[in-house]
Amino acid sequence: xxxxxxxxxxxxxxxxxxxxxxxxxxxxxxxxxxxxxxxxxxxxxxxxxxxxxxxxxxxxxxxxxxxxxxxxxxxxxxxxxxxxxxxxxxxxxxxxxxxxxxxxxxxxxxxxxxxxxxxxxxxxxxxxxxxxxxxxxxxxxxxxxxxxxxxxxxxxxxxxxxxxxxxxxxxxx
Amino acid sequence: xxxxxxxxxxxxxxxxxxxxxxxxxxxxxxxxxxxxxxxxxxxxxxxxxxxxxxxxxxxxxxxxxxxxxxxxxxxxxxxxxxxxxxxxxxxxxxxxxxxxxxxxxxxxxxxxxxxxxxxxxxxxxxxxxxxxxxxxxxxxxxxxxxxxxxxxxxxxxxxxxxxxxxxxxxxxxxxxxxxxxxxxxxxxxxxxxxxxxxxxxxxxxxx
Numbered sequence: 001x002x003x004x005x006x007x008x009x010x011x012x013x014x015x016x017x018x019x020x021x022x023x024x025x026x027x028x029x030x031x032x033x034x035x036x037x038x039x040x041x042x043x044x045x046x047x048x049x050x051x052x053x054x055x056x057x058x059x060x061x062x063x064x065x066x067x068x069x070x071x072x073x074x075x076x077x078x079x080x081x082x083x084x085x086x087x088x089x090x091x092x093x094x095x096x097x098x099x100x101x102x103x104x105x106x107x108x109x110x111x112x113x114x115x116x117x118x119x120x121x122x123x124x125x126x127x128x129x130x131x132x133x134x135x136x137x138x139x140x141x142x143x144x145x146x147x148x149x150x151x152x153x154x155x156x157x158x159x160x161x162x163x164x165x166x167x168x169x170x171x172x173x
Numbered sequence: 174x175x176x177x178x179x180x181x182x183x184x185x186x187x188x189x190x191x192x193x194x195x196x197x198x199x200x201x202x203x204x205x206x207x208x209x210x211x212x213x214x215x216x217x218x219x220x221x222x223x224x225x226x227x228x229x230x231x232x233x234x235x236x237x238x239x240x241x242x243x244x245x246x247x248x249x250x251x252x253x254x255x256x257x258x259x260x261x262x263x264x265x266x267x268x269x270x271x272x273x274x275x276x277x278x279x280x281x282x283x284x285x286x287x288x289x290x291x292x293x294x295x296x297x298x299x300x301x302x303x304x305x306x307x308x309x310x311x312x313x314x315x316x317x318x319x320x321x322x323x324x325x326x327x328x329x330x331x332x333x334x335x336x337x338x339x340x341x342x343x344x345x346x347x348x349x350x351x352x353x354x355x356x357x358x359x360x361x362x363x364x365x366x367x368x369x370x371x372x373x374x375x376x377x378x379x380x
Contacts, residue, residue, distance in 0.1 A: 128237050129235070131235075
C-alpha cells in the first residue's frame with residue numbers, strides 16, 4: 001500500500017488520465033499556427049491566415065502574405081512562397097518573396113530567387129539563385145567598409161610583396 | 174546526380190581559417206556604388222557576411238556554388254566538347270541579365286584551362302562593359318583539395334576558411350594562359366601576395 005507506484009493501474013480506472021481537449025482560441029486570440037506533418041504531401045495552392053510550418057512535401061504555391069512560413073528540416077517544397085517572413089531549414093525549389101525577412105539556415109538546400117528587405121544566409125547552407133534586398137539597401141545608409149580592423153581575425157605574418165597601385169576607378173557606366 | 178542530393182563524402186577535418194591582406198578588394202568594392210545598383214555574380218559558396226556587405230552596397234547578387242555543382246558531374250560532361258553545354262546548364266541566367274562584378278574567388282585553381290574557357294564563354298556575354306572579375310590563383314605547388322570559403326571583412330582583409338587537408342597539385346595557371354581563355358577581358362591589376370596567392374582583377378573592355 002505504502003509502496004504503491006503512481007503509474008500503477010488501478011482496476012476500473014483508465015491507465016492514463018485523458019488529456020483535456022485543447023482549448024479553442026477565443027475570437028481575436030492568437031493561434032500558434034498550422035503544421036503540415038512529415039508524412040503529408042500537398043499539391044496545389046496553399047493560402048491561409050495563420051503561421052505555417054511545413055515538414056512534409058508541398059508542390060504548388062504558398063501564399064500567406066501576413067504570416068510566417070517555416071520550412072522544417074524534413075520538408076521538401078517545390079513552390080513559390082509569398083509570406084511575411086520565411087525560414088528555410090529543409091529543401092526548397094522555388095522563389096521566395098517576403099515582406100520582412102528570409103532566413104536560409106545552414107541545413108537548408110535552396111534553389112530559387114530570394115526577395116526581401118532582409119535576407120540571411122547561414123554559412124554552410126546550399127543556395128543557388130539570386131538575392132534582391134533592394135528595399136533594405138535603400139533603407140540603409142552607405143555601408144562603412146573602411147580599412148579598419150574588423151571583428152574577425154586579423155591578417156598575420158605574410159603581407160604583399162609586390163603591389164601595383166591602381167588609379168582611381170573610372171566612373172561606372 | 175540531383176542538385177538536392179547530399180554529398181556522402183568522408184567527413185572532413187575541422188576547417189582551418191586565416192586572413193590575408195588583400196590589395197584587390199579595395200578597387201573592386203570602390204567600383205560598387207549603392208546608388209548604381211550593380212549586379213554581382215558570386216561563384217563561391219554562399220556566405221551570409223558577403224551577402225550582407227554587398228546588399229549594403231546596393232547590389233543584386235546571384236550566387237552559384239560552381240565547384241560544388243561541377244563536383245557532382247561526370248568526367249564526360251567536363252570534357253572539352255561537352256563543357257560549354259555543361260556550364261549553360263549549371264549557370265542558368267535570365268535573359269538580359271548583366272553583371273558588373275564576378276567573384277570567382279579561387280575557382281580557376283580548380284578548373285582545367287578548357288573549363289575556364291568554357292566558363293568564360295558562358296559568363297562573358299552576361300558581363301557589362303567594364304565589368305570586373307575578381308580571382309585568386311595559387312602560386313604554390315599544392316592547394317587544398319576543395320576551394321576555400323572567403324569572407325570579405327573589409328576593404329583590405331579577406332578571411333578564408335575550409336579544410337586545408339587533403340591537398341592536391343595546383344595547376345598554377347599563368348596570367349597569359351588565363352587571359353587567352355578570357356577574350357574581351359584584360360588584366361586590370363594583379364598582386365602577388367607573400368602567402369602564395371596572386372590576386373587578379375580582370376576587366377571587360379568597354380564596348
